[in-house]
Amino acid sequence: MTIDPLSPEEVERGEKIPVVEIFYSLQGEGMRIGTPSLFLRTGGCNLRCPNLPCDTPYAVLPPYSLHWEEMEIAQIWQKFTPYLHLSPDLVITGGEPLLHWQKLSPIIQKYPYPITIETNGTISPNFREAPFYKRVIFAISPKLSNSGERKQKRFKPEIIRKIGKFAPNSFFKFVLSPANLSQLEGEIEEIVQFAPHLPIYCMPQGENREELEKNGGIVAQFALSKGYRYSDRLHLRLFPPVRGV
Template identity: 40%
Template sequence: MFWLTERFLSIQGEGRYTGVPSYFFRTGGCNLHCPGFGTKYRVEGEVRSGCDTYFAVDRSFAGSWEAVEDAEMLLSEMDREFEALGYLPHVVITGGEPLIYATDAIFNSVIEGLIRRGITVTFETNGTIAPDFERYPFYARCVYALSIKLSNSGEPYERRIVPGTLRSIAENARESFLKFTLDRQIVESGAAEQEIAQIRVMLPEAEVFCMPVGESRAALERNDRAVYDFCLRHGYRYGDRLHIRIFDTTVGV
């Protein structure tokens, strides 16, 4: 069994496949918390700090999550939706951290079913959990957007950087790339340059996308110019956050 917090058809707004019509599954639960991203939210009067998808991380919201207990039922629903749509969109599995479910039988049946249908499946992952590629070979046919957390996440180094996991994904997956979320402070302090360089030593072949931190248009606008200049200086790809530019703080789009 695994948890879904939402699923919806949209356009990929981040990373290498920006602009591609995609069906999103957002799983519930994460092995990190990332308080440094500073999104404030309330739970029963208590103010907490987390990332922009805190509602898919903090288990206080689990009452509104959907338990998936039947892979075939979910896949049949997908088949009907895609038939009505008239084309096969990409499927993006995001979270939270979707790969916390990489040993879950129902989750694995869903991923295998999507791959069997010829669908391009992308995992948006923090890169700290690798699937068992030998036991579940369909994971090697997926794309991995490695959204590795830097010090601005507020997570300790040893929790957010797991070198063996990164190598396993880079060596086994058909495709992977790096995606960093940067704010003005981490760029201007020089920490982004240093931390990304350290990660690139582990994954020298991986293409690098940098995008601004921001759960809203206003927050993006505070950080985008610094990230733009940073990308120009280092030859990295600037990746915007299309859905936030268009929909601002609306979720489920």
């Protein structure tokens, strides 16, 4: 399949996005696990989660922003081009990539294969202004009370309801530690009621294979007890804990 480069009409010149990294790998989490994917990681996040270790601090914390590259949409597309013949999914992650949803619009319109956007569920695109976002799979990963963020900042019911309504192929993904499952059970139920038709995935907290092995079985049993789905973290099993995998 031949895919043409973005035309000048498809690119609003001068618009730049802070890019942390672009790489090709397997999707390691959630609904599309195991799928060959291009990853576009953007910089910046609207949450800080002071009580939890961030698994991508280099895409969130201001000191790292010196290493982000401000890229135009056409430059990003050029990085995609060598892989497009492989028909990969596109995974847009962060940070919080929906901080840049308007600037990302040409890519969402043009990319010919499935797109997943990983989001904390506090920002939504304007689906009426940008209806092409309706085809996106939003991996909604709300932060819970153990994050240390204030509830009114980390939990936006109207955003979750909107994404669930306009992008019905989306899903929830909760990162859980065995230490506080009983505390978080009610929070999960409160959140998912605003998009009750979306699948719910539970994923163990962990930064390496050892932590995944330690936490995975307990989180899987919790998922079974609630009728939720379990998501592994495939990249932690297959690759060393480094960037770009």
